Amino acid sequence: MPKRTRFTPWRPLATAAAAALTATLLAPAAAHAAPRESRPVHSYDDAVREAVWVDTGLDEDRDGTSDRVAVDIVRPREPARQGREVPVIMDASPYYSCCGRGNESQKKTYDADGDIVGMPLFYDNYFVPRGYAVVGVDLAGTNRSDGCVDVGGRSDVQSAKAVVDWLNGRGRAYTTRTGGERAEADWTNGRTGMIGKSWDGTIANGVAATGVEGLETIVPIAAISSWYDYYFSQGAPLYDSGPDWLSDYVESPDARARCATVQRELAEGAPRTGDLTPLWTERDYVRAAKKVKASVFLVHGMQDLNVRMRHVGPWWDALAKNGVQRKIWLSQTGHVDPFDFRRADWVDTLHRWFDHELLGLDNGIDREPMADVERAPDQWVTAPAWPPRGTGTATLRPARGTEPGVGTLGLRQGDGTETFTDDPRLSETDWAARADTPTPDKAGFVTGPLTRDLRLSGASRVTVTASAGTPTAHLSAVLVDLGPDTIRDYADDGEGITTLTDRTCWGPSTAGDSSCYKETAARTTDVDHTIVSRGWADLGHHAGDGRGEPLTPGERYTITLDLAATDHVVPEGHRLALIVAGTDRGLIDPPADTPALTLDLARTFAQVPFVGGTAAFARATAGSRTTAPATVLDGVRRPDPTAHRVPGETR
Structure with missing residues (x-):
C-alpha cells in the first residue's frame, strides 16, 4: 500500500495584507486573541454582484475567436473599499442553466444588467459575509459561455483553470461576452478553493491535476477521477450511451448548433467496445496526481451507483503517494451532497476547512481525524487515517x-x-x-x-x-x-434521504437569493x-x-x-x-x-x-460452522435499469 501522510501543520500566511484581512473577520471581542474562525461581519445585502468573461485561449467552437467563459461573482464590498483582498470559493459547473444545482435544482438568475441575483447553493449566503468571494463559472459551451462541452477534457478543465489564472493575475477577462473593457481581479489575493458535486467536483479534480498555482484546496463531492471508469469497467459498458450524449444534455442551444465537430470527436473517441483510447487517457486525472499541489477534502457515498466508489480508491491512493494533504467523508448514501445528509456538521466542517486552507487560521482541523465514516444511518465514526493503520x-x-x-x-x-x-x-x-x-x-x-x-x-x-x-x-x-x-x-429515488418541508437558513438572504433550504432525513x-x-x-x-x-x-x-x-x-x-x-x-x-x-x-x-x-x-x-442457514431475503429494491443517470443529477 502507498504510504499515507497525515496533515502537516499549516504555515500561516506571512503577509501584512493577510494579517489585516484576518483581523477584520473576527468578532470584536476576539480580535486580540489568535484567530480561530472567520465571522459574518460583512453585509450580504450590499455585496458586489458582477459578471466577467474570462478568455480561455481556446477556440473549441471553431469560430475564429478565443472562447470566453462566464464568471459570476458575489464578494463583500467592504474589503474592496478598504483596499484589502479576499480569497475565493469557486464552483465551476455545466448545470447552472440546464438542470440546476442541489437538492432543489437551483439555477442562476440575473438582473436586467446581466449581473447575478441568485447564485445556487448556500456558499455565497454563508461565506461572503465571512470575507470570501464566491464565484460560479459556466463551463465552456454552457449557459452564457462560449466554446463546447468536451466532457472532462481540455475545454472543460481549461474553463475553470483559466479563471484561477485570471484570479492570480495571469489571465484576461472582459466585462462582456464579445467585447467590453478589461476586467481586473484586483479584489482577490488569488487563493482559491474549488468545490462541487459530481461533474463540478470532477472539474475540481481535473484542475488540481494541472498543478495550477493559486488553487489551494479542492472539495470534490461524488466526483469522477477517471472518465473511462465512469462509462466502462475494464471493458464492460456501464451505460447505453457515451460522452457525446452527456455533452448534448448540458450544452446551451448556441453551443449545440456550433459544436458538431466536438460531438463527433467524442463519439468516435469512445467506442462501445470499451477499449482504452487517447480520449480516455486525456480524461484520467489519476495519472496526473503527481502534479496536485492543492489539499483535498473528498466526500463520497459508498453506495453511489452513479459516480461509483471506483473513483475514490485510485485517486485517494495516488494523492497519498504524492504527499497531498487529505481529508475524507464516506457516507452510506448514493449520489447525495453532504449538505443533505449531515447538514450542520458539514457547514461547520467546511467553514473550518476553508478558514484553515484559504485564510490560514490555526483552528485545529489539521489535527482532527482524517476520516469520518457513516457506520449506520446518521451514526458516524472517525479514524486518524484511511484506510486505518493495520x-x-x-x-x-x-x-x-x-x-x-x-x-x-x-x-x-x-x-x-x-x-x-x-x-x-x-x-x-x-x-x-x-x-x-x-x-x-x-x-x-x-x-x-x-x-x-x-x-x-x-x-x-x-x-x-x-x-x-x-x-x-x-x-x-x-x-x-x-x-x-x-x-x-440507497436504491430509492432519494438515494438514502427524504426531503422534508421545513427549512433551515444558512446565512442572510436577499429577495432574489434565499439561504433557506428544505431539511432532509435519512430514509432507511x-x-x-x-x-x-x-x-x-x-x-x-x-x-x-x-x-x-x-x-x-x-x-x-x-x-x-x-x-x-x-x-x-x-x-x-x-x-x-x-x-x-x-x-x-x-x-x-x-x-x-x-x-x-x-x-x-x-x-x-x-x-x-x-x-x-x-x-x-x-x-x-475460527470455529465457525460453514453450513449455510436458511435463505436470506432481498430487502433492497434493485436499481432501475431504465433510469439513465447523469453525473450532476440531483434528487
Missing part, C-alpha cells in the same frame, strides 16, 4: 460446497470448477438474496457465521480464471454482508443482506492492455476485477459472501452473447483489505 490484505479462496453453485469462502485453497449461465434479467440483489441457494445464474461462496466483527476498509480485487462458451462474456464480482441490518435506502430500510462492494469486467479485456478481443470458446482466461473501495463492518453472527456472476442488471450492459461460464476454483481468489489483515479474518471465522 489494514492488510487477506487472500480469500472459494471452495466447492456440498451442493453445486454454493461453496465456502476461506483461507484454504479450493479445487474443481463451478459453472453458471449469464442471465441479464438478474442483478446483484437477486444473487445476494439467494447467495446460499444453488441457482444457475451465479456461483456463491460464503463464510460461516463470524465469531467477531470484521472490518473491510479499502479496495478489493477478485482474480477469476474462467472459460466461456461464447466469443463474448461479462463478469461481475460482488462482496455481500449476509445478515439483518437497517441501512440507508430493513434488509437481510448488504452489498459491500462490486466490480465488473469484460472477459475479452483479460490481457489488461486496454484492448478487448474475442474469446475462444472453452479456453481459460484469467482476469482481475477491481472492486470499488468501501468501509464496512460485517458484524459478529453475519456471514461474508463472494458472488461471481455475469451481467449485473441495471449496472452494466449485457454482452452480445449469453454465455455459460466455468470457474477454475484453484485459480480464483479474492484479495480483501481487513483491518488486522489475514489474522483478523482467521480470528473472525
Whole structure:
C-alpha cells in the first residue's frame, strides 16, 4: 500500500495584507486573541454582484475567436473599499442553466444588467459575509459561455483553470461576452478553493491535476477521477450511451448548433467496445496526481451507483503517494451532497476547512481525524487515517460446497470448477438474496457465521480464471454482508434521504437569493443482506492492455476485477459472501452473447483489505460452522435499469 501522510501543520500566511484581512473577520471581542474562525461581519445585502468573461485561449467552437467563459461573482464590498483582498470559493459547473444545482435544482438568475441575483447553493449566503468571494463559472459551451462541452477534457478543465489564472493575475477577462473593457481581479489575493458535486467536483479534480498555482484546496463531492471508469469497467459498458450524449444534455442551444465537430470527436473517441483510447487517457486525472499541489477534502457515498466508489480508491491512493494533504467523508448514501445528509456538521466542517486552507487560521482541523465514516444511518465514526493503520490484505479462496453453485469462502485453497449461465434479467440483489441457494445464474461462496466483527476498509480485487462458451462474456464480482441490518435506502429515488418541508437558513438572504433550504432525513430500510462492494469486467479485456478481443470458446482466461473501495463492518453472527456472476442488471450492459461460464476454483481468489489483515479474518471465522442457514431475503429494491443517470443529477 502507498504510504499515507497525515496533515502537516499549516504555515500561516506571512503577509501584512493577510494579517489585516484576518483581523477584520473576527468578532470584536476576539480580535486580540489568535484567530480561530472567520465571522459574518460583512453585509450580504450590499455585496458586489458582477459578471466577467474570462478568455480561455481556446477556440473549441471553431469560430475564429478565443472562447470566453462566464464568471459570476458575489464578494463583500467592504474589503474592496478598504483596499484589502479576499480569497475565493469557486464552483465551476455545466448545470447552472440546464438542470440546476442541489437538492432543489437551483439555477442562476440575473438582473436586467446581466449581473447575478441568485447564485445556487448556500456558499455565497454563508461565506461572503465571512470575507470570501464566491464565484460560479459556466463551463465552456454552457449557459452564457462560449466554446463546447468536451466532457472532462481540455475545454472543460481549461474553463475553470483559466479563471484561477485570471484570479492570480495571469489571465484576461472582459466585462462582456464579445467585447467590453478589461476586467481586473484586483479584489482577490488569488487563493482559491474549488468545490462541487459530481461533474463540478470532477472539474475540481481535473484542475488540481494541472498543478495550477493559486488553487489551494479542492472539495470534490461524488466526483469522477477517471472518465473511462465512469462509462466502462475494464471493458464492460456501464451505460447505453457515451460522452457525446452527456455533452448534448448540458450544452446551451448556441453551443449545440456550433459544436458538431466536438460531438463527433467524442463519439468516435469512445467506442462501445470499451477499449482504452487517447480520449480516455486525456480524461484520467489519476495519472496526473503527481502534479496536485492543492489539499483535498473528498466526500463520497459508498453506495453511489452513479459516480461509483471506483473513483475514490485510485485517486485517494495516488494523492497519498504524492504527499497531498487529505481529508475524507464516506457516507452510506448514493449520489447525495453532504449538505443533505449531515447538514450542520458539514457547514461547520467546511467553514473550518476553508478558514484553515484559504485564510490560514490555526483552528485545529489539521489535527482532527482524517476520516469520518457513516457506520449506520446518521451514526458516524472517525479514524486518524484511511484506510486505518493495520489494514492488510487477506487472500480469500472459494471452495466447492456440498451442493453445486454454493461453496465456502476461506483461507484454504479450493479445487474443481463451478459453472453458471449469464442471465441479464438478474442483478446483484437477486444473487445476494439467494447467495446460499444453488441457482444457475451465479456461483456463491460464503463464510460461516463470524465469531467477531470484521472490518473491510479499502479496495478489493477478485482474480477469476474462467472459460466461456461464447466469443463474448461479462463478469461481475460482488462482496455481500449476509445478515439483518437497517441501512440507508440507497436504491430509492432519494438515494438514502427524504426531503422534508421545513427549512433551515444558512446565512442572510436577499429577495432574489434565499439561504433557506428544505431539511432532509435519512430514509432507511430493513434488509437481510448488504452489498459491500462490486466490480465488473469484460472477459475479452483479460490481457489488461486496454484492448478487448474475442474469446475462444472453452479456453481459460484469467482476469482481475477491481472492486470499488468501501468501509464496512460485517458484524459478529453475519456471514461474508463472494458472488461471481455475469451481467449485473441495471449496472452494466449485457454482452452480445449469453454465455455459460466455468470457474477454475484453484485459480480464483479474492484479495480483501481487513483491518488486522489475514489474522483478523482467521480470528473472525475460527470455529465457525460453514453450513449455510436458511435463505436470506432481498430487502433492497434493485436499481432501475431504465433510469439513465447523469453525473450532476440531483434528487
